[in-house]
Amino acid sequence: MKRVYLGEFEEIVLLAVAVMEGQAYGVAITHEILHQTGRDVRLNQVHSALQRLEEKGMVKSEMGEPTAERGGRRKRLFSVTAFGQRTLHEIQEVRASFWSRLANPLKLSV
Amino acid sequence: MKPPRLADRFLQFFCAPHLLEEVQGDLHEEFEYQVERVGVRRARWRYWRDVLGFFQPRYIKRKPSQYPQTYLFSPIMIRNYFKIALRSLQRNKVYTSINILGLSLGMTCGLLIFLLVKYHLSFDNFHAHSDRIYRIVTEQHRDNISYVAAVPSPLGKAFRNDYTFAEKVGRICTFDDMPITIKGKKGLNKFKESQGVAFTETEYFDIFNFPLSVGNFQNALREPNTGIITERIAQKYFGNTNPINQIFRVDNKLDIRVTGILKNLPSNSDQKTEIFISYPTLKSYNDWLGSDDAWGGIHSAMQCFVRLRPRVLPSEVEKVFPAYVKKFRPTSKNVHHYKLQLLNDVHFNAQYGGAMNKQTLWILSLIGLFLIITACVNFINLATAQALNRSKEVGVRKVLGSLRGQLFWQFIAQTGLIAAIAGGIALGLAVLALPYVNQWFATEISLNLLTDWRLVAFIPALILIVTFFAGSYPGLILAGFQPIVALKGKLSQQNIGGFNTRRALIIVQFSISQVLIIGMIVIARQIYYAQKADLGFNKDAIMLIPIASTPQQAKTVKAQLQHLAGVEKVSLCYSAPASNSYWQTAPRYDNHSEEEAFRTSVRAADNDYLPTFDLKLVAGRNLYPSDTVKEFLVNETFAKKLNLASPSDLLGKNLRVNGNMTGPIVGVVKDFHDHSFHEDINAVCIPSASDFYNNYAIKISTANVPTTMAAIEKIWTKMHPEQIYEYTFLDEHIASFYETEALMLKLIQLFSLIAVFIGCLGLYGLISFMATQKTKEIGIRKVLGSNIAQILWIFGKEFVRLIIVSFLIAAPIAWWFMNQWLQDFKFHITIQPWIFVVTIAITLLVATLTVIYEATKAALVNPVKSLKSE
Numbered sequence: 004m005k006r007v008y009l010g011e012f013e014e015i016v017l018l019a020v021a022v023m024e025g026q027a028y029g030v031a032i033t034h035e036i037l038h039q040t041g042r043d044v045r046l047n048q049v050h051s052a053l054q055r056l057e058e059k060g061m062v063k064s065e066m067g068e069p070t071a072e073r074g075g076r077r078k079r080l081f082s083v084t085a086f087g088q089r090t091l092h093e094i095q096e097v098r099a100s101f102w103s104r105l106a107n108p109l110k111l112s113v
Numbered sequence: 114m115k116p117p118r119l120a121d122r123f124l125q126f127f128c129a130p131h132l133l134e135e136v137q138g139d140l141h142e143e144f145e146y147q148v149e150r151v152g153v154r155r156a157r158w159r160y161w162r163d164v165l166g167f168f169q170p171r172y173i174k175r176k177p178s179q180y181p182q183t184y185l186f187s188p189i190m191i192r193n194y195f196k197i198a199l200r201s202l203q204r205n206k207v208y209t210s211i212n213i214l215g216l217s218l219g220m221t222c223g224l225l226i227f228l229l230v231k232y233h234l235s236f237d238n239f240h241a242h243s244d245r246i247y248r249i250v251t252e253q254h255r256d257n258i259s260y261v262a263a264v265p266s267p268l269g270k271a272f273r274n275d276y277t278f279a280e281k282v283g284r285i286c287t288f289d290d291m292p293i294t295i296k297g298k299k300g301l302n303k304f305k306e307s308q309g310v311a312f313t314e315t316e317y318f319d320i321f322n323f324p325l326s327v328g329n330f331q332n333a334l335r336e337p338n339t340g341i342i343t344e345r346i347a348q349k350y351f352g353n354t355n356p357i358n359q360i361f362r363v364d365n366k367l368d369i370r371v372t373g374i375l376k377n378l379p380s381n382s383d384q385k386t387e388i389f390i391s392y393p394t395l396k397s398y399n400d401w402l403g404s405d406d407a408w409g410g411i412h413s414a415m416q417c418f419v420r421l422r423p424r425v426l427p428s429e430v431e432k433v434f435p436a437y438v439k440k441f442r443p444t445s446k447n448v449h450h451y452k453l454q455l456l457n458d459v460h461f462n463a464q465y466g467g468a469m470n471k472q473t474l475w476i477l478s479l480i481g482l483f484l485i486i487t488a489c490v491n492f493i494n495l496a497t498a499q500a501l502n503r504s505k506e507v508g509v510r511k512v513l514g515s516l517r518g519q520l521f522w523q524f525i526a527q528t529g530l531i532a533a534i535a536g537g538i539a540l541g542l543a544v545l546a547l548p549y550v551n552q553w554f555a556t557e558i559s560l561n562l563l564t565d566w567r568l569v570a571f572i573p574a575l576i577l578i579v580t581f582f583a584g585s586y587p588g589l590i591l592a593g594f595q596p597i598v599a600l601k602g603k604l605s606q607q608n609i610g611g612f613n614t615r616r617a618l619i620i621v622q623f624s625i626s627q628v629l630i631i632g633m634i635v636i637a638r639q640i641y642y643a644q645k646a647d648l649g650f651n652k653d654a655i656m657l658i659p660i661a662s663t664p665q666q667a668k669t670v671k672a673q674l675q676h677l678a679g680v681e682k683v684s685l686c687y688s689a690p691a692s693n694s695y696w697q698t699a700p701r702y703d704n705h706s707e708e709e710a711f712r713t714s715v716r717a718a719d720n721d722y723l724p725t726f727d728l729k730l731v732a733g734r735n736l737y738p739s740d741t742v743k744e745f746l747v748n749e750t751f752a753k754k755l756n757l758a759s760p761s762d763l764l765g766k767n768l769r770v771n772g773n774m775t776g777p778i779v780g781v782v783k784d785f786h787d788h789s790f791h792e793d794i795n796a797v798c799i800p801s802a803s804d805f806y807n808n809y810a811i812k813i814s815t816a817n818v819p820t821t822m823a824a825i826e827k828i829w830t831k832m833h834p835e836q837i838y839e840y841t842f843l844d845e846h847i848a849s850f851y852e853t854e855a856l857m858l859k860l861i862q863l864f865s866l867i868a869v870f871i872g873c874l875g876l877y878g879l880i881s882f883m884a885t886q887k888t889k890e891i892g893i894r895k896v897l898g899s900n901i902a903q904i905l906w907i908f909g910k911e912f913v914r915l916i917i918v919s920f921l922i923a924a925p926i927a928w929w930f931m932n933q934w935l936q937d938f939k940f941h942i943t944i945q946p947w948i949f950v951v952t953i954a955i956t957l958l959v960a961t962l963t964v965i966y967e968a969t970k971a972a973l974v975n976p977v978k979s980l981k982s983e
Contacts, residue, residue: 029139030146046139047166054171066135072145076138 009061009090015040016052017091020062021083028067028078029053053081061087116144117157120164127168131176136167190519191526198527201503208499208878209531212492215874216535216583218867219488220575221542225550226481227571228543232558233469235381236460240322242420245280247427247453249417250465254448255699256710262416262465264451266407269314269417271437278430279419283317286395286402286415287386292661292836294362295350304350305837310340310363310388312395320420321384327357328373337397340390341373363390365835367398380557383460383468408441409772411449413695419453427453446699446708480864483625485575487868489583490618491875492528496587497615498882507591508599520592528584529576536576553856619879620919622872623956627923628930629865630952635931635944636858640851642790642942644844649785650690651727655843656811656822657689658829661836664740664803673828674811679821682812684725686718687805689843690785693850700798701769702755711754713747713796714787715770717805723782725812732761733780739801742774746799749784754796774800789850790940810843869956873963876915880908880964884971891971892979901972908968912960920953 009017019035020027033049036042056062067080083091121137128136140163147156202209240246249268253259269284289309295302315334318325325333326344333341347356359371369390378384396403402412421430434451442449454465461471507520547560562569660667667685674683688694696715699708720736722728723746736744745768752760760781769775778798787797813821826838848855891904928944935941 029135030142033143034146045166046136046143046163047169047172050136050139050167051171070142073138073142076134076141078138078142079135 009094010052012044012048013052013056014091014094016049017056017061017083017087020053020056020081021088021091025080025082027081032081056087057081060084061090114145114148114153114156116141116160120161124164124167127173129172129175132172136172140164194523194526195530197506197523198530201527202530205499205502208495211874211878212495212531213535213538215488215491215871216532216579217538217542218871219485220535220539220579221546222484222864222867223481223575224539224543224572225546226477228547228558228560228568229550229554229556230474230478231567232381232556233460233474236468237321237382237384237456239379239382240320240456243456245421245423245425246320246456247419247421248456248459248465249419250452250454251411252450252452253411254450255446255712260464261411261413262454262459263411263413264415264417265409265411265441265449266402266415267405267441268437268451269419270405272417272419276430276433278421278425278433280422281316281319281420282417283320283419284314284392284415284417285317286312286392286412288312288364288414291364291388293350293388294365294835296360296362301835302350303835303837305839306388308385308387310390311386312392312398313389314392317418320418323378323384324376325373326376330373333373334389334391335393336372337391337393338367338369339372340369340388340394341375342371342389343375343377343387345377346387347371347374363388364398367394369394406441408437409445418456427455446710477860480629484864484867484871485579486582487622487625487871487875489579490622491871491878492531492583493586494615494618494875494882495878496528496583497590498878498885500587500591501885503591504594504599507594508596511594511596512600517592521588524588524591525580525584528588529580532576532580532583535579536572540572553859615879615882616915619872619875619915620922622868622875623916623919623960624923624926626865626868626872627920627952627956628927629861629868630955631923631927631948632931632934633858633861633865634948634951635927635935635942636854636861638942638948639935639938640854640858643851643854643938643940644848646790646940648691648847649728649783652689652691652843652847654813654815654818655689655725656809656813656825656840657843657846658809658811658825658838658840660685660806660809661833664806666832667803667806667809670828670832671809674809674825677821677824677828679814679817679824680811681814682721682725684719684721684810685803685806686722686808686810687716687802688808689810689846690716690726690728691787691789691847691850692716693788697795698771700796703766703768709755711796713751713770713798715774715805716787716797716799717802718799719801719803719806722799722810725810728785729783731781731783732759733764733778735780736799736801740803742776742800742802744776744779744800745770746780746782747778748782748787748794748797750794751796751798752781768798770798770800774802776800786940789847790938791850793939869959873959876912876960876963877967880912880967883908883911884967887971888974888979891974892976895976896980901969904972905968908964908971909961912964913957916953916956916960920949920956924949924952 015036016032019032019039023031023035029046029049032053033044033046036044036049053062053064057064061084062081063084064079064081067078069075069077124137124140125133140160143163144156144160147159150156151159237243248262249264249272251261251264253261266284266286269282273279273282287309288311289307291306291309293304293306293310295304313334315330318330318334325341328341333339342350342356350356350361351359356371356374360368361371362368367390375387375389378387393403399412401407402415419430421427430453431451437451438449454462459465459467461467461469463470510520510523544560547558550556551558560568660670662670671683671685674680687696697712698715699711700713701708716722720738723730723735730746731749733746736746747763747768749760752763755763757763763778763781766778767775768778782797782799784794785797787795811825813825822840825840830838887907891907894904931944935944
């Protein structure tokens with residue numbers, strides 16, 4: 004199978020979508036990332052990442068219900084596809100295998 | 114709390130519709146959140162930042178539509194646009210011709226002004242390294258500062274020898290109005306060269322790019338009594354014979370051998386002289402100017418050009434000049450400050466005799482722009498008025514699937530057609546008018562579409578700009594019609610753009626016209642005043658003829674002239690009382706040890722000067738006949754400058770001027786204008802000094818003028834067989850002081866005529882539009898018993914109001930401008946209220962004539978007809 008690569012930021016966004024379980028949309032993801040990582044991401048970056056992920060087939064989306072705080076506009080809700088889940092797992096495994104072969108992790112801090 | 118509206122609008126503008134909902138929703142939600150967190154002000158900033166973050170291709174790109182698109186530019190439709198455009202133009206002949214006429218007039222002016230400005234900006238732009246070429250000029254600091262574009266003749270040589278700032282230093286000494294004679298097979302050929310001859314150093318031609326076609330600069334202009342001439346002059350003097358080594362005689366003094374032929378000089382150069390004589394010859398023509406120690410004064414003929422080395426600053430060079438003043442003119446009250454004037458500035462700096470003021474060019478461009486704008490405004494007015502007539506067509510097109518864009522482009526195509534026709538006519542008119550423009554401005558502009566790429570680019574650009582400027586607004590209105598309303602014929606003026614827009618446009622047009630009219634009246638009055646006001650002497654029926662012989666011969670001629678029947682008086686004089694010539698010198702009064710701080714004009718003349726010009730004495734007596742300086746007359750200003758209470762205090766006091774002229778003051782003349790009205794009256798002294806007489810001033814009786822003039826010519830020609838007879842009348846000479854103003858008057862007359870004309874076309878359009886609008890109203894009024902006059906007043910009220918408003922705008926602007934203009938004159942009229950009254954009266958009259966036909970036609974319509982249709 005052709006391996007699909009994820010950028011570091013895309014991976015974070017994909018993880019955030021996975022964590023939020025069907026309640027993931029632009030602003031919410033932005034805030035989630037801010038709380039978890041402390042990095043000040045901007046909306047347009049998150050939107051771009053979501054679009055790219057959808058093009059790669061790792062997330063799918065549908066329009067949600069309109070809410071008052073959005074001026075009656077609907078939100079686009081994202082959820083992770085099977086392919087997305089598999090990719091996340093693979094990444095996790097690759098990392099784990101590297102970490103396990105590291106003799107003395109403390110050396111890294113030098 | 115709402116996010117910034119402008120940012121939101123911007124987002125809606127650029128963001129692709131299928132993304133807009135989620136993006137905008139997220140942005141709003143984020144905004145709400147941020148308001149809670151950081152407050153409104155910073156949230157708004159963040160909102161802007163976020164919106165701008167989305168401004169990238171990913172969000173701008175539209176989703177491809179699943180339906181087929183209508184092509185905006187399909188060739189068949191474009192052909193159709195032009196066909197319909199032609200048809201609708203043909204149907205409305207009056208409308209079309211008004212538009213084409215207005216636009217082509219405006220464009221003609223624009224085109225001609227463009228040519229003129231381009232011509233002047235191109236002056237002397239063909240010399241290599243022109244950014245390093247300078248002319249040395251002089252500021253003369255006395256009690257006031259005067260500016261001359263000349264320097265003492267030895268300065269150039271000294272500067273060349275003493276300093277290394279300049280690559281080349283070239284002196285050129287130009288004398289205008291030179292008689293040239295050539296020995297031909299059948300006696301003498303006489304020529305008068307108004308551009309004169311120039312005594313020129315070879316280095317001058319190293320600086321400037323005037324190439325030789327025959328000969329070379331290694332040996333041209335080196336030896337005394339040699340010279341070079343242009344091809345044109347060679348053809349004129351020697352025809353087809355080889356001009357090299359031919360001899361011509363200059364001013365009956367110098368025999369000059371031709372050693373080289375220059376290519377004809379380009380017309381866009383300030384170098385107009387076409388005969389150049391070697392500089393060493395100058396010494397035998399004018400001993401003083403040719404010598405190396407002529408530091409005492411400046412002859413305006415003597416110019417000096419330098420080309421500096423690269424990276425030499427002019428300010429550096431100017432610092433070394435004061436040393437010369439200190440060395441050679443240590444005691445003079447007239448302190449010279451030599452400055453460098455960049456070549457680019459020479460043509461435009463009026464202070465140093467530049468031919469064309471940059472400001473004038475700006476004003477001209479502005480007027481050209483205004484005329485084009487008025488023409489476009491006109492078009493907009495008429496087109497929006499006409500739009501109603503096309504509502505059915507627009508409705509049908511829209512029902513059949515036209516888009517707004519297509520309708521807009523259709524109208525632009527029609528406008529483009531009109532603009533292109535107008536542009537073609539304008540080009541033709543410009544070709545026809547160009548000879549007159551050249552004559553007025555003394556220019557040699559040519560209109561050549563084959564060689565002049567700027568012009569070739571300008572015309573289509575002008576047409577394009579006019580098309581869009583004039584066509585966009587009506588096009589948008591036309592394209593914006595709602596098909597249902599348009600097809601039902603229920604469109605009214607509310608639908609086609611505010612009536613007020615059109616009113617405002619008319620007001621703009623009439624303001625421009627009225628500013629121009631007021632300007633025209635003020636200039637005309639000032640010129641009239643300058644020519645008719647009492648100058649302090651009588652200028653009627655006085656001929657001026659140049660003296661071209663020795664003082665003795667001049668006296669013989671004078672005696673002969675006095676015996677002629679029609680001649681009343683003859684005076685030999687340096688110049689007429691009012692004259693362009695500047696012979697000014699610092700006087701030394703009453704044996705004072707120092708020169709006075711003021712200067713006095715010298716008007717050398719014999720004892721017949723006062724009676725010939727009818728000058729009045731206020732004290733003392735006239736001069737006794739004399740050939741040399743024995744006595745002086747002075748004017749009243751002379752006494753004022755010396756702070757003397759009474760003119761008679763001057764009498765008997767000794768006066769010394771010009772270094773060596775000295776004698777007692779015997780009489781005081783009533784003040785007269787010794788220059789144009791641009792200047793104050795100077796102190797003047799009148800000595801007898803026959804060496805300095807240039808003119809016979811002849812007062813002739815008004816009876817039998819042609820016989821008298823013929824007799825005068827006969828006597829003169831007999832005495833000066835080698836010269837060409839010329840004469841001027843004094844009043845014409847004085848009128849020539851105001852040539853610039855007279856030209857300006859002609860221009861402003863023309864421009865105001867065109868502006869008024871175009872304005873009237875616009876008014877006509879407005880009124881005919883009103884007439885169709887008010888058909889029903891007029892019908893009802895008539896049924897209810899209105900008479901014709903009352904109905905006419907409906908229209909009258911409208912345009913009188915417009916003109917009065919535009920007058921209120923125009924009057925202060927014109928007053929301010931013309932007041933500024935009058936400041937150029939030391940003696941000028943005041944701007945009186947009647948000028949404004951006349952202006953508004955003229956405008957009202959012209960406007961009435963414009964609208965009366967259309968209004969009367971509307972008022973006379975039978976109400977049965979106008980009310981019947983619904």
